Amino acid sequence: MLNDIEIIEEPDDSLKESYVRDVFFVAINCGKLLLESGAETYRIEDTMMRISNTYGISNPQVFVTPTVIIFSMNEHSLTQTVRIDERANDLGMVDVINNLSRDIARGLPIKSAIRKIEKIHDALVFPFWLMVLSGGMTAFMFLLLFDGSVADLPAAAFGGALGVFIMESILRFTRVKFFTEFFASFFIAVTSFLYVQYGPGLNMDLIIIAAVMPLVPGVLITNAIREMIRGHLLAGVMKGTEAMLTAFAIGAGVALIFMLI
Structure with a gap:
Protein backbone atom coordinates (compact mmCIF):
# COMPACT_ATOMS: atom_id res chain seq x y z
CA MET A 1 0.00 0.00 0.00
CA ALA A 123 11.78 7.32 -16.62
CA LEU A 124 14.16 5.82 -19.16
CA VAL A 125 12.81 3.86 -22.10
CA PHE A 126 14.23 0.45 -22.91
CA PRO A 127 17.86 0.79 -24.05
CA PHE A 128 18.63 0.27 -27.71
CA TRP A 129 20.82 -2.78 -27.15
CA LEU A 130 18.07 -4.51 -25.16
CA MET A 131 15.53 -4.01 -27.95
CA VAL A 132 17.96 -5.48 -30.49
CA LEU A 133 18.76 -8.42 -28.20
CA SER A 134 15.05 -9.03 -27.61
CA GLY A 135 14.45 -9.11 -31.36
CA GLY A 136 17.08 -11.81 -31.77
CA MET A 137 15.71 -13.86 -28.88
CA THR A 138 12.17 -13.59 -30.23
CA ALA A 139 13.22 -14.86 -33.66
CA PHE A 140 15.24 -17.65 -32.02
CA MET A 141 12.19 -18.83 -30.06
CA PHE A 142 9.85 -18.62 -33.04
CA LEU A 143 12.14 -20.82 -35.12
CA LEU A 144 12.00 -23.43 -32.36
CA LEU A 145 8.21 -23.05 -32.27
CA PHE A 146 8.04 -23.66 -36.03
CA ASP A 147 10.16 -26.82 -35.55
CA GLY A 148 13.08 -25.38 -37.48
CA SER A 149 16.53 -26.90 -37.77
CA VAL A 150 19.22 -26.25 -35.17
CA ALA A 151 21.51 -25.20 -38.02
CA ASP A 152 19.13 -22.33 -38.84
CA LEU A 153 18.96 -20.92 -35.31
CA PRO A 154 21.98 -18.56 -35.62
CA ALA A 155 20.60 -17.04 -38.83
CA ALA A 156 17.13 -16.57 -37.34
CA ALA A 157 18.51 -14.90 -34.20
CA PHE A 158 20.86 -12.67 -36.20
CA GLY A 159 18.10 -11.79 -38.67
CA GLY A 160 15.65 -10.89 -35.90
CA ALA A 161 18.24 -8.71 -34.17
CA LEU A 162 19.25 -7.12 -37.49
CA GLY A 163 15.64 -6.31 -38.35
CA VAL A 164 15.03 -4.54 -35.04
CA PHE A 165 18.40 -2.75 -35.34
CA ILE A 166 17.57 -1.42 -38.81
CA MET A 167 14.01 -0.44 -37.90
CA GLU A 168 14.94 1.40 -34.69
CA SER A 169 17.95 3.07 -36.35
CA ILE A 170 15.87 4.44 -39.22
CA LEU A 171 13.13 5.61 -36.82
CA ARG A 172 15.70 7.86 -35.15
CA PHE A 173 15.95 9.86 -38.39
CA THR A 174 12.48 9.60 -39.89
CA ARG A 175 9.00 8.72 -38.65
CA VAL A 176 7.87 7.19 -41.96
CA LYS A 177 7.25 3.79 -40.46
CA PHE A 178 6.44 1.69 -43.48
CA PHE A 179 9.83 2.25 -45.08
CA THR A 180 11.49 1.03 -41.90
CA GLU A 181 9.65 -2.31 -42.01
CA PHE A 182 10.36 -2.63 -45.73
CA PHE A 183 14.12 -2.19 -45.38
CA ALA A 184 14.27 -4.32 -42.22
CA SER A 185 12.50 -7.26 -43.87
CA PHE A 186 14.55 -6.78 -47.05
CA PHE A 187 17.85 -7.19 -45.20
CA ILE A 188 16.45 -10.09 -43.19
CA ALA A 189 15.67 -11.86 -46.46
CA VAL A 190 19.15 -11.05 -47.83
CA THR A 191 20.80 -12.46 -44.71
CA SER A 192 18.68 -15.61 -44.84
CA PHE A 193 19.43 -16.16 -48.52
CA LEU A 194 23.18 -15.79 -48.03
CA TYR A 195 23.16 -18.08 -45.00
CA VAL A 196 21.34 -20.85 -46.89
CA GLN A 197 23.19 -20.34 -50.17
CA TYR A 198 26.73 -20.12 -48.82
CA GLY A 199 26.44 -21.44 -45.28
CA PRO A 200 24.97 -24.35 -43.32
CA GLY A 201 21.37 -23.09 -43.54
CA LEU A 202 18.67 -25.57 -44.52
CA ASN A 203 15.33 -23.76 -44.73
CA MET A 204 15.31 -20.18 -45.95
CA ASP A 205 11.54 -19.83 -45.57
CA LEU A 206 11.49 -20.72 -41.88
CA ILE A 207 14.45 -18.43 -41.15
CA ILE A 208 12.69 -15.48 -42.78
CA ILE A 209 9.36 -16.19 -41.09
CA ALA A 210 10.97 -16.42 -37.65
CA ALA A 211 13.19 -13.37 -38.18
CA VAL A 212 10.37 -11.05 -39.27
CA MET A 213 8.13 -11.95 -36.32
CA PRO A 214 9.50 -9.08 -34.14
CA LEU A 215 8.31 -6.69 -36.89
CA VAL A 216 4.78 -8.10 -37.18
CA PRO A 217 2.15 -5.65 -35.82
CA GLY A 218 0.46 -8.19 -33.55
CA VAL A 219 -0.54 -5.71 -30.84
CA LEU A 220 -1.89 -3.32 -33.47
CA ILE A 221 -4.04 -6.02 -35.08
CA THR A 222 -5.40 -7.13 -31.69
CA ASN A 223 -6.21 -3.55 -30.67
CA ALA A 224 -7.93 -2.87 -34.00
CA ILE A 225 -10.25 -5.84 -33.46
CA ARG A 226 -10.94 -4.83 -29.85
CA GLU A 227 -11.72 -1.26 -30.91
CA MET A 228 -14.23 -2.50 -33.49
CA ILE A 229 -15.88 -4.80 -30.96
CA ARG A 230 -16.23 -1.94 -28.47
CA GLY A 231 -17.85 0.26 -31.10
CA HIS A 232 -14.91 2.63 -31.67
CA LEU A 233 -15.16 2.25 -35.42
CA LEU A 234 -12.93 5.20 -36.36
CA ALA A 235 -10.03 3.99 -34.21
CA GLY A 236 -10.57 0.39 -35.30
CA VAL A 237 -10.46 1.23 -39.00
CA MET A 238 -7.39 3.48 -38.58
CA LYS A 239 -5.45 0.88 -36.60
CA GLY A 240 -6.51 -1.90 -38.94
CA THR A 241 -5.31 0.11 -41.93
CA GLU A 242 -1.99 0.84 -40.24
CA ALA A 243 -1.52 -2.85 -39.43
CA MET A 244 -2.36 -3.80 -43.02
CA LEU A 245 0.15 -1.32 -44.45
CA THR A 246 2.82 -2.52 -42.02
CA ALA A 247 2.21 -6.15 -43.01
CA PHE A 248 2.32 -5.14 -46.69
CA ALA A 249 5.67 -3.39 -46.17
CA ILE A 250 7.13 -6.49 -44.49
CA GLY A 251 5.84 -8.74 -47.27
CA ALA A 252 7.11 -6.41 -50.00
CA GLY A 253 10.63 -6.37 -48.56
CA VAL A 254 10.79 -10.17 -48.50
CA ALA A 255 9.07 -10.56 -51.89
CA LEU A 256 11.65 -8.29 -53.56
CA ILE A 257 14.44 -10.73 -52.66
CA PHE A 258 12.49 -13.71 -54.01
CA MET A 259 11.94 -11.78 -57.23
CA LEU A 260 15.65 -11.02 -57.55
CA ILE A 261 16.83 -14.54 -56.90
Missing part, protein backbone atom coordinates in the same frame (compact mmCIF):
# COMPACT_ATOMS: atom_id res chain seq x y z
CA LEU A 2 1.10 3.55 -0.65
CA ASN A 3 2.09 5.43 2.50
CA ASP A 4 0.82 8.82 1.31
CA ILE A 5 -2.73 7.77 0.46
CA GLU A 6 -5.35 9.90 2.18
CA ILE A 7 -9.01 10.69 1.78
CA ILE A 8 -9.67 13.17 -1.02
CA GLU A 9 -11.59 16.19 0.18
CA GLU A 10 -13.24 18.96 -1.81
CA PRO A 11 -10.74 21.85 -1.98
CA ASP A 12 -11.46 25.34 -0.64
CA ASP A 13 -12.85 27.92 -3.06
CA SER A 14 -9.51 29.78 -3.04
CA LEU A 15 -7.75 26.65 -4.29
CA LYS A 16 -10.50 25.53 -6.64
CA GLU A 17 -8.96 26.76 -9.90
CA SER A 18 -5.50 25.42 -9.05
CA TYR A 19 -6.99 22.10 -7.97
CA VAL A 20 -8.99 21.71 -11.18
CA ARG A 21 -5.94 22.48 -13.30
CA ASP A 22 -3.96 19.85 -11.38
CA VAL A 23 -6.65 17.26 -12.09
CA PHE A 24 -6.69 18.34 -15.74
CA PHE A 25 -2.89 17.93 -15.87
CA VAL A 26 -2.96 14.42 -14.39
CA ALA A 27 -5.83 13.18 -16.57
CA ILE A 28 -4.54 14.48 -19.90
CA ASN A 29 -0.96 13.32 -19.26
CA CYS A 30 -2.17 9.84 -18.34
CA GLY A 31 -4.12 9.78 -21.59
CA LYS A 32 -1.14 11.03 -23.58
CA LEU A 33 1.19 8.39 -22.14
CA LEU A 34 -1.34 5.65 -22.82
CA LEU A 35 -1.87 6.72 -26.42
CA GLU A 36 1.87 7.01 -27.07
CA SER A 37 2.27 3.48 -25.69
CA GLY A 38 -0.29 1.90 -28.01
CA ALA A 39 -3.25 1.56 -25.63
CA GLU A 40 -6.79 1.21 -26.95
CA THR A 41 -8.80 4.43 -27.31
CA TYR A 42 -11.63 3.16 -25.10
CA ARG A 43 -9.11 2.40 -22.33
CA ILE A 44 -7.73 5.94 -22.60
CA GLU A 45 -11.16 7.57 -22.48
CA ASP A 46 -12.23 5.43 -19.55
CA THR A 47 -9.03 6.16 -17.60
CA MET A 48 -9.29 9.92 -18.10
CA MET A 49 -12.98 9.93 -17.15
CA ARG A 50 -12.36 7.88 -14.00
CA ILE A 51 -9.50 10.11 -12.87
CA SER A 52 -11.60 13.24 -13.34
CA ASN A 53 -14.64 11.79 -11.57
CA THR A 54 -12.54 10.47 -8.67
CA TYR A 55 -11.22 13.97 -7.98
CA GLY A 56 -14.73 15.43 -8.00
CA ILE A 57 -14.86 16.83 -11.55
CA SER A 58 -18.29 16.30 -13.06
CA ASN A 59 -19.17 16.14 -16.75
CA PRO A 60 -15.69 15.77 -18.29
CA GLN A 61 -15.69 15.04 -22.03
CA VAL A 62 -13.01 12.97 -23.76
CA PHE A 63 -12.59 12.10 -27.44
CA VAL A 64 -9.61 10.01 -28.51
CA THR A 65 -8.39 8.85 -31.92
CA PRO A 66 -5.07 7.09 -32.60
CA THR A 67 -3.45 10.49 -33.22
CA VAL A 68 -5.44 13.06 -31.19
CA ILE A 69 -6.83 13.57 -27.69
CA ILE A 70 -9.54 16.20 -27.12
CA PHE A 71 -10.26 16.74 -23.43
CA SER A 72 -12.71 19.20 -21.88
CA MET A 73 -13.90 20.08 -18.41
CA ASN A 74 -16.94 22.01 -19.50
CA GLU A 75 -18.00 23.36 -16.12
CA HIS A 76 -14.53 24.86 -15.59
CA SER A 77 -13.92 26.21 -19.12
CA LEU A 78 -10.87 23.99 -19.69
CA THR A 79 -10.28 22.39 -23.08
CA GLN A 80 -7.13 21.09 -24.72
CA THR A 81 -6.29 19.20 -27.89
CA VAL A 82 -3.15 17.06 -27.89
CA ARG A 83 -1.72 15.68 -31.12
CA ILE A 84 0.30 12.47 -30.89
CA ASP A 85 2.99 12.14 -33.55
CA GLU A 86 4.99 9.23 -32.14
CA ARG A 87 3.43 5.95 -31.04
CA ALA A 88 4.91 2.64 -29.97
CA ASN A 89 3.87 -0.63 -28.35
CA ASP A 90 4.95 -0.26 -24.73
CA LEU A 91 2.71 -2.51 -22.65
CA GLY A 92 4.89 -1.84 -19.61
CA MET A 93 3.94 1.85 -19.71
CA VAL A 94 0.27 0.92 -20.13
CA ASP A 95 0.51 -1.20 -16.99
CA VAL A 96 2.20 1.65 -15.06
CA ILE A 97 -0.57 4.11 -15.95
CA ASN A 98 -3.25 1.54 -15.15
CA ASN A 99 -1.73 1.04 -11.71
CA LEU A 100 -1.59 4.81 -11.19
CA SER A 101 -5.26 5.05 -12.14
CA ARG A 102 -6.12 2.36 -9.59
CA ASP A 103 -4.12 4.18 -6.90
CA ILE A 104 -6.06 7.35 -7.68
CA ALA A 105 -9.35 5.45 -7.37
CA ARG A 106 -8.20 4.21 -3.95
CA GLY A 107 -7.57 7.76 -2.74
CA LEU A 108 -4.16 8.96 -3.95
CA PRO A 109 -3.89 12.75 -3.35
CA ILE A 110 -3.64 14.94 -6.42
CA LYS A 111 -0.17 16.27 -5.55
CA SER A 112 1.14 12.72 -5.14
CA ALA A 113 -0.38 11.82 -8.51
CA ILE A 114 1.41 14.77 -10.13
CA ARG A 115 4.74 13.66 -8.64
CA LYS A 116 4.19 10.15 -9.98
CA ILE A 117 3.37 11.48 -13.44
CA GLU A 118 6.58 13.55 -13.44
CA LYS A 119 8.62 10.50 -12.42
CA ILE A 120 7.05 8.46 -15.20
CA HIS A 121 7.92 11.19 -17.71
CA ASP A 122 11.53 11.12 -16.53
Whole structure:
Protein backbone atom coordinates (compact mmCIF):
# COMPACT_ATOMS: atom_id res chain seq x y z
CA MET A 1 0.00 0.00 0.00
CA LEU A 2 1.10 3.55 -0.65
CA ASN A 3 2.09 5.43 2.50
CA ASP A 4 0.82 8.82 1.31
CA ILE A 5 -2.73 7.77 0.46
CA GLU A 6 -5.35 9.90 2.18
CA ILE A 7 -9.01 10.69 1.78
CA ILE A 8 -9.67 13.17 -1.02
CA GLU A 9 -11.59 16.19 0.18
CA GLU A 10 -13.24 18.96 -1.81
CA PRO A 11 -10.74 21.85 -1.98
CA ASP A 12 -11.46 25.34 -0.64
CA ASP A 13 -12.85 27.92 -3.06
CA SER A 14 -9.51 29.78 -3.04
CA LEU A 15 -7.75 26.65 -4.29
CA LYS A 16 -10.50 25.53 -6.64
CA GLU A 17 -8.96 26.76 -9.90
CA SER A 18 -5.50 25.42 -9.05
CA TYR A 19 -6.99 22.10 -7.97
CA VAL A 20 -8.99 21.71 -11.18
CA ARG A 21 -5.94 22.48 -13.30
CA ASP A 22 -3.96 19.85 -11.38
CA VAL A 23 -6.65 17.26 -12.09
CA PHE A 24 -6.69 18.34 -15.74
CA PHE A 25 -2.89 17.93 -15.87
CA VAL A 26 -2.96 14.42 -14.39
CA ALA A 27 -5.83 13.18 -16.57
CA ILE A 28 -4.54 14.48 -19.90
CA ASN A 29 -0.96 13.32 -19.26
CA CYS A 30 -2.17 9.84 -18.34
CA GLY A 31 -4.12 9.78 -21.59
CA LYS A 32 -1.14 11.03 -23.58
CA LEU A 33 1.19 8.39 -22.14
CA LEU A 34 -1.34 5.65 -22.82
CA LEU A 35 -1.87 6.72 -26.42
CA GLU A 36 1.87 7.01 -27.07
CA SER A 37 2.27 3.48 -25.69
CA GLY A 38 -0.29 1.90 -28.01
CA ALA A 39 -3.25 1.56 -25.63
CA GLU A 40 -6.79 1.21 -26.95
CA THR A 41 -8.80 4.43 -27.31
CA TYR A 42 -11.63 3.16 -25.10
CA ARG A 43 -9.11 2.40 -22.33
CA ILE A 44 -7.73 5.94 -22.60
CA GLU A 45 -11.16 7.57 -22.48
CA ASP A 46 -12.23 5.43 -19.55
CA THR A 47 -9.03 6.16 -17.60
CA MET A 48 -9.29 9.92 -18.10
CA MET A 49 -12.98 9.93 -17.15
CA ARG A 50 -12.36 7.88 -14.00
CA ILE A 51 -9.50 10.11 -12.87
CA SER A 52 -11.60 13.24 -13.34
CA ASN A 53 -14.64 11.79 -11.57
CA THR A 54 -12.54 10.47 -8.67
CA TYR A 55 -11.22 13.97 -7.98
CA GLY A 56 -14.73 15.43 -8.00
CA ILE A 57 -14.86 16.83 -11.55
CA SER A 58 -18.29 16.30 -13.06
CA ASN A 59 -19.17 16.14 -16.75
CA PRO A 60 -15.69 15.77 -18.29
CA GLN A 61 -15.69 15.04 -22.03
CA VAL A 62 -13.01 12.97 -23.76
CA PHE A 63 -12.59 12.10 -27.44
CA VAL A 64 -9.61 10.01 -28.51
CA THR A 65 -8.39 8.85 -31.92
CA PRO A 66 -5.07 7.09 -32.60
CA THR A 67 -3.45 10.49 -33.22
CA VAL A 68 -5.44 13.06 -31.19
CA ILE A 69 -6.83 13.57 -27.69
CA ILE A 70 -9.54 16.20 -27.12
CA PHE A 71 -10.26 16.74 -23.43
CA SER A 72 -12.71 19.20 -21.88
CA MET A 73 -13.90 20.08 -18.41
CA ASN A 74 -16.94 22.01 -19.50
CA GLU A 75 -18.00 23.36 -16.12
CA HIS A 76 -14.53 24.86 -15.59
CA SER A 77 -13.92 26.21 -19.12
CA LEU A 78 -10.87 23.99 -19.69
CA THR A 79 -10.28 22.39 -23.08
CA GLN A 80 -7.13 21.09 -24.72
CA THR A 81 -6.29 19.20 -27.89
CA VAL A 82 -3.15 17.06 -27.89
CA ARG A 83 -1.72 15.68 -31.12
CA ILE A 84 0.30 12.47 -30.89
CA ASP A 85 2.99 12.14 -33.55
CA GLU A 86 4.99 9.23 -32.14
CA ARG A 87 3.43 5.95 -31.04
CA ALA A 88 4.91 2.64 -29.97
CA ASN A 89 3.87 -0.63 -28.35
CA ASP A 90 4.95 -0.26 -24.73
CA LEU A 91 2.71 -2.51 -22.65
CA GLY A 92 4.89 -1.84 -19.61
CA MET A 93 3.94 1.85 -19.71
CA VAL A 94 0.27 0.92 -20.13
CA ASP A 95 0.51 -1.20 -16.99
CA VAL A 96 2.20 1.65 -15.06
CA ILE A 97 -0.57 4.11 -15.95
CA ASN A 98 -3.25 1.54 -15.15
CA ASN A 99 -1.73 1.04 -11.71
CA LEU A 100 -1.59 4.81 -11.19
CA SER A 101 -5.26 5.05 -12.14
CA ARG A 102 -6.12 2.36 -9.59
CA ASP A 103 -4.12 4.18 -6.90
CA ILE A 104 -6.06 7.35 -7.68
CA ALA A 105 -9.35 5.45 -7.37
CA ARG A 106 -8.20 4.21 -3.95
CA GLY A 107 -7.57 7.76 -2.74
CA LEU A 108 -4.16 8.96 -3.95
CA PRO A 109 -3.89 12.75 -3.35
CA ILE A 110 -3.64 14.94 -6.42
CA LYS A 111 -0.17 16.27 -5.55
CA SER A 112 1.14 12.72 -5.14
CA ALA A 113 -0.38 11.82 -8.51
CA ILE A 114 1.41 14.77 -10.13
CA ARG A 115 4.74 13.66 -8.64
CA LYS A 116 4.19 10.15 -9.98
CA ILE A 117 3.37 11.48 -13.44
CA GLU A 118 6.58 13.55 -13.44
CA LYS A 119 8.62 10.50 -12.42
CA ILE A 120 7.05 8.46 -15.20
CA HIS A 121 7.92 11.19 -17.71
CA ASP A 122 11.53 11.12 -16.53
CA ALA A 123 11.78 7.32 -16.62
CA LEU A 124 14.16 5.82 -19.16
CA VAL A 125 12.81 3.86 -22.10
CA PHE A 126 14.23 0.45 -22.91
CA PRO A 127 17.86 0.79 -24.05
CA PHE A 128 18.63 0.27 -27.71
CA TRP A 129 20.82 -2.78 -27.15
CA LEU A 130 18.07 -4.51 -25.16
CA MET A 131 15.53 -4.01 -27.95
CA VAL A 132 17.96 -5.48 -30.49
CA LEU A 133 18.76 -8.42 -28.20
CA SER A 134 15.05 -9.03 -27.61
CA GLY A 135 14.45 -9.11 -31.36
CA GLY A 136 17.08 -11.81 -31.77
CA MET A 137 15.71 -13.86 -28.88
CA THR A 138 12.17 -13.59 -30.23
CA ALA A 139 13.22 -14.86 -33.66
CA PHE A 140 15.24 -17.65 -32.02
CA MET A 141 12.19 -18.83 -30.06
CA PHE A 142 9.85 -18.62 -33.04
CA LEU A 143 12.14 -20.82 -35.12
CA LEU A 144 12.00 -23.43 -32.36
CA LEU A 145 8.21 -23.05 -32.27
CA PHE A 146 8.04 -23.66 -36.03
CA ASP A 147 10.16 -26.82 -35.55
CA GLY A 148 13.08 -25.38 -37.48
CA SER A 149 16.53 -26.90 -37.77
CA VAL A 150 19.22 -26.25 -35.17
CA ALA A 151 21.51 -25.20 -38.02
CA ASP A 152 19.13 -22.33 -38.84
CA LEU A 153 18.96 -20.92 -35.31
CA PRO A 154 21.98 -18.56 -35.62
CA ALA A 155 20.60 -17.04 -38.83
CA ALA A 156 17.13 -16.57 -37.34
CA ALA A 157 18.51 -14.90 -34.20
CA PHE A 158 20.86 -12.67 -36.20
CA GLY A 159 18.10 -11.79 -38.67
CA GLY A 160 15.65 -10.89 -35.90
CA ALA A 161 18.24 -8.71 -34.17
CA LEU A 162 19.25 -7.12 -37.49
CA GLY A 163 15.64 -6.31 -38.35
CA VAL A 164 15.03 -4.54 -35.04
CA PHE A 165 18.40 -2.75 -35.34
CA ILE A 166 17.57 -1.42 -38.81
CA MET A 167 14.01 -0.44 -37.90
CA GLU A 168 14.94 1.40 -34.69
CA SER A 169 17.95 3.07 -36.35
CA ILE A 170 15.87 4.44 -39.22
CA LEU A 171 13.13 5.61 -36.82
CA ARG A 172 15.70 7.86 -35.15
CA PHE A 173 15.95 9.86 -38.39
CA THR A 174 12.48 9.60 -39.89
CA ARG A 175 9.00 8.72 -38.65
CA VAL A 176 7.87 7.19 -41.96
CA LYS A 177 7.25 3.79 -40.46
CA PHE A 178 6.44 1.69 -43.48
CA PHE A 179 9.83 2.25 -45.08
CA THR A 180 11.49 1.03 -41.90
CA GLU A 181 9.65 -2.31 -42.01
CA PHE A 182 10.36 -2.63 -45.73
CA PHE A 183 14.12 -2.19 -45.38
CA ALA A 184 14.27 -4.32 -42.22
CA SER A 185 12.50 -7.26 -43.87
CA PHE A 186 14.55 -6.78 -47.05
CA PHE A 187 17.85 -7.19 -45.20
CA ILE A 188 16.45 -10.09 -43.19
CA ALA A 189 15.67 -11.86 -46.46
CA VAL A 190 19.15 -11.05 -47.83
CA THR A 191 20.80 -12.46 -44.71
CA SER A 192 18.68 -15.61 -44.84
CA PHE A 193 19.43 -16.16 -48.52
CA LEU A 194 23.18 -15.79 -48.03
CA TYR A 195 23.16 -18.08 -45.00
CA VAL A 196 21.34 -20.85 -46.89
CA GLN A 197 23.19 -20.34 -50.17
CA TYR A 198 26.73 -20.12 -48.82
CA GLY A 199 26.44 -21.44 -45.28
CA PRO A 200 24.97 -24.35 -43.32
CA GLY A 201 21.37 -23.09 -43.54
CA LEU A 202 18.67 -25.57 -44.52
CA ASN A 203 15.33 -23.76 -44.73
CA MET A 204 15.31 -20.18 -45.95
CA ASP A 205 11.54 -19.83 -45.57
CA LEU A 206 11.49 -20.72 -41.88
CA ILE A 207 14.45 -18.43 -41.15
CA ILE A 208 12.69 -15.48 -42.78
CA ILE A 209 9.36 -16.19 -41.09
CA ALA A 210 10.97 -16.42 -37.65
CA ALA A 211 13.19 -13.37 -38.18
CA VAL A 212 10.37 -11.05 -39.27
CA MET A 213 8.13 -11.95 -36.32
CA PRO A 214 9.50 -9.08 -34.14
CA LEU A 215 8.31 -6.69 -36.89
CA VAL A 216 4.78 -8.10 -37.18
CA PRO A 217 2.15 -5.65 -35.82
CA GLY A 218 0.46 -8.19 -33.55
CA VAL A 219 -0.54 -5.71 -30.84
CA LEU A 220 -1.89 -3.32 -33.47
CA ILE A 221 -4.04 -6.02 -35.08
CA THR A 222 -5.40 -7.13 -31.69
CA ASN A 223 -6.21 -3.55 -30.67
CA ALA A 224 -7.93 -2.87 -34.00
CA ILE A 225 -10.25 -5.84 -33.46
CA ARG A 226 -10.94 -4.83 -29.85
CA GLU A 227 -11.72 -1.26 -30.91
CA MET A 228 -14.23 -2.50 -33.49
CA ILE A 229 -15.88 -4.80 -30.96
CA ARG A 230 -16.23 -1.94 -28.47
CA GLY A 231 -17.85 0.26 -31.10
CA HIS A 232 -14.91 2.63 -31.67
CA LEU A 233 -15.16 2.25 -35.42
CA LEU A 234 -12.93 5.20 -36.36
CA ALA A 235 -10.03 3.99 -34.21
CA GLY A 236 -10.57 0.39 -35.30
CA VAL A 237 -10.46 1.23 -39.00
CA MET A 238 -7.39 3.48 -38.58
CA LYS A 239 -5.45 0.88 -36.60
CA GLY A 240 -6.51 -1.90 -38.94
CA THR A 241 -5.31 0.11 -41.93
CA GLU A 242 -1.99 0.84 -40.24
CA ALA A 243 -1.52 -2.85 -39.43
CA MET A 244 -2.36 -3.80 -43.02
CA LEU A 245 0.15 -1.32 -44.45
CA THR A 246 2.82 -2.52 -42.02
CA ALA A 247 2.21 -6.15 -43.01
CA PHE A 248 2.32 -5.14 -46.69
CA ALA A 249 5.67 -3.39 -46.17
CA ILE A 250 7.13 -6.49 -44.49
CA GLY A 251 5.84 -8.74 -47.27
CA ALA A 252 7.11 -6.41 -50.00
CA GLY A 253 10.63 -6.37 -48.56
CA VAL A 254 10.79 -10.17 -48.50
CA ALA A 255 9.07 -10.56 -51.89
CA LEU A 256 11.65 -8.29 -53.56
CA ILE A 257 14.44 -10.73 -52.66
CA PHE A 258 12.49 -13.71 -54.01
CA MET A 259 11.94 -11.78 -57.23
CA LEU A 260 15.65 -11.02 -57.55
CA ILE A 261 16.83 -14.54 -56.90
